[in-house]
Amino acid sequence: MNAARARTSGAEIIAAGRTLLEEGGVEAVTMLAVADRVGVRAPSLYKRVAGRSALIAAIAEGTLAELSEAIGTTADDEDPAVALRAVAIRFRAFALANPRAYGLLFGDEPTEHRLTPEASARASQPVIGLATALVGPEHALNAARLLTAFVHGFISMEIGDAFRLGGNVDEAFRYGLDVLVDALSGQRRGRSTRRR
Amino acid sequence: MNAARARTSGAEIIAAGRTLLEEGGVEAVTMLAVADRVGVRAPSLYKRVAGRSALIAAIAEGTLAELSEAIGTTADDEDPAVALRAVAIRFRAFALANPRAYGLLFGDEPTEHRLTPEASARASQPVIGLATALVGPEHALNAARLLTAFVHGFISMEIGDAFRLGGNVDEAFRYGLDVLVDALSGQRRGRSTRRR
DNA sequence: ACCTGAACACCGTTCAAGT
DNA sequence: ACCTGAACACCGTTCAAGT
Numbered sequence: 001m002n003a004a005r006a007r008t009s010g011a012e013i014i015a016a017g018r019t020l021l022e023e024g025g026v027e028a029v030t031m032l033a034v035a036d037r038v039g040v041r042a043p044s045l046y047k048r049v050a051g052r053s054a055l056i057a058a059i060a061e062g063t064l065a066e067l068s069e070a071i072g073t074t075a076d077d078e079d080p081a082v083a084l085r086a087v088a089i090r091f092r093a094f095a096l097a098n099p100r101a102y103g104l105l106f107g108d109e110p111t112e113h114r115l116t117p118e119a120s121a122r123a124s125q126p127v128i129g130l131a132t133a134l135v136g137p138e139h140a141l142n143a144a145r146l147l148t149a150f151v152h153g154f155i156s157m158e159i160g161d162a163f164r165l166g167g168n169v170d171e172a173f174r175y176g177l178d179v180l181v182d183a184l185s186g187q188r189r190g191r192s193t194r195r196r
Numbered sequence: 197m198n199a200a201r202a203r204t205s206g207a208e209i210i211a212a213g214r215t216l217l218e219e220g221g222v223e224a225v226t227m228l229a230v231a232d233r234v235g236v237r238a239p240s241l242y243k244r245v246a247g248r249s250a251l252i253a254a255i256a257e258g259t260l261a262e263l264s265e266a267i268g269t270t271a272d273d274e275d276p277a278v279a280l281r282a283v284a285i286r287f288r289a290f291a292l293a294n295p296r297a298y299g300l301l302f303g304d305e306p307t308e309h310r311l312t313p314e315a316s317a318r319a320s321q322p323v324i325g326l327a328t329a330l331v332g333p334e335h336a337l338n339a340a341r342l343l344t345a346f347v348h349g350f351i352s353m354e355i356g357d358a359f360r361l362g363g364n365v366d367e368a369f370r371y372g373l374d375v376l377v378d379a380l381s382g383q384r385r386g387r388s389t390r391r392r
Numbered sequence: 393a394c395c396t397g398a399a400c401a402c403c404g405t406t407c408a409a410g411t
Numbered sequence: 412a413c414c415t416g417a418a419c420a421c422c423g424t425t426c427a428a429g430t
Contacts, residue, residue, distance in 0.1 A: 005393090006393085032421085040395080041396055043395080043397085046424075051423075052422090103304040106356070107304045108299040108356050128361075141362075141368070142363070143375075145363075145371075146368070148349070149345075149346050149353060149372060150342065150349055151349070152349040152353060153344070153345035153347070153348040153350065160302070160304050162316070167337045167341075169341075172341040175338040175341075175342065176341065176345060179339075179376075179379050179380065179383070180342075180375075182379070184375065200410095200413040200414050201413080203413080226403065227404060227405085238403090238405085239406080239415065240415075242405075
């Protein structure tokens with residue numbers, strides 16, 4: 001009856017963790033820092049989350065949900081080249097707005113908080129679909145891998161501050177996207193790309 | 197005179213750290229584990245390395261040196277398309293052979309062990325040169341960024357086990373490389389790629 | 393029911409001794 | 412000179428009490 005009233009919640013804890021993540025990287029999301037932020041002692045967090053690892057997994061999950069909402073869906077009748085560009089641009093915008101959380105999801109870290117195979121397959125389906133529309137079924141998987149590798153690689157280098165030679169980085173992204181989508185479009189009923 | 201004889205060396209410590217890195221990720225390279233591996237107590241490591249952070253930086257440096265040796269140099273008279281493919285393939289091979297160390301150098305981690313601006317500029321010079329030979333000076337930077345983003349992104353996804361839809365991953369890499377190099381070659385004295 | 397302080401294990405690092 | 416045990420700060424986690 002005299003039971004203590006809850007002073008925080010799982011959602012608040014996850015939000016605090018998310019803030020700490022973007023402020024100081026994953027090593028800054030400390031049980032102590034999170035507890036501090038939500039106004040409780042560290043041991044109390046274990047009533048809501050199983051531990052630090054589970055907390056970080058929950059942050060990753062929340063981010064993934066936000067990301068797929070930010071991407072939205074593409075209409076079936078849309079020009080695949082146009083749709084592909086739009087998806088890539090929205091994806092990049094989300095990543096740049098949430099760089100640390102993006103790294104959590106797609107970074108090279110341990111397999112800690114990786115997507116499940118199903119989630120992963122579901123996430124790649126739209127791109128595979130667009131790639132099929134663009135280059136046909138035979139090269140769809142290869143084309144999708146080319147596109148995602150470019151987009152992820154570009155964003156990852158951008159977040160890691162690897163583009164240090166000046167120039168317009170936004171333009172470089174558009175350039176890359178255009179070259180790729182044009183090249184793949186031209187491949188529709190094309191000769192083999194293979195050399196040698 | 198009765199001075200204790202050295203029981204380890206900086207090189208041995210770095211090598212031990214490198215092994216632990218590839219075996220268990222960066223969080224496994226612990227001062228205790230390294231000390232254990234070289235047969236000394238943890239405090240003794242501080243005679244050779246300034247601390248854990250410096251040790252990891254030294255591992256990164258060593259890896260970078262190995263990498264640039266593995267890449268080698270490209271002859272000036274080589275076909276840029278051929279040279280570009282060769283460099284990309286050697287780069288990928290090195291990364292797949294040293295995935296954790298690669299992540300240390302190019303991962304999305306904090307700025308901890310990042311290349312200096314000069315090293316970074318020096319490292320990108322060959323690719324810029326080849327890109328210039330391929331597409332001309334105006335688009336060279338954009339083209340180099342497209343190429344490196346694809347190569348890094350592909351490798352990074354491969355290491356992170358993000359290609360889970362089957363298919364031949366080696367072939368996908370060659371496919372991407374071919375599409376890119378062909379598209380950029382066609383651009384030599386080409387119309388603008390920009391749309392809209 | 394939820395909270396807390398105390399305690400433990402673990403890791404990086406320092407330092408006063410040892411040889 | 413280089414080594415070591417002891418000690419400290421820090422962090423994740425557990426648990427016996429408290430209300």
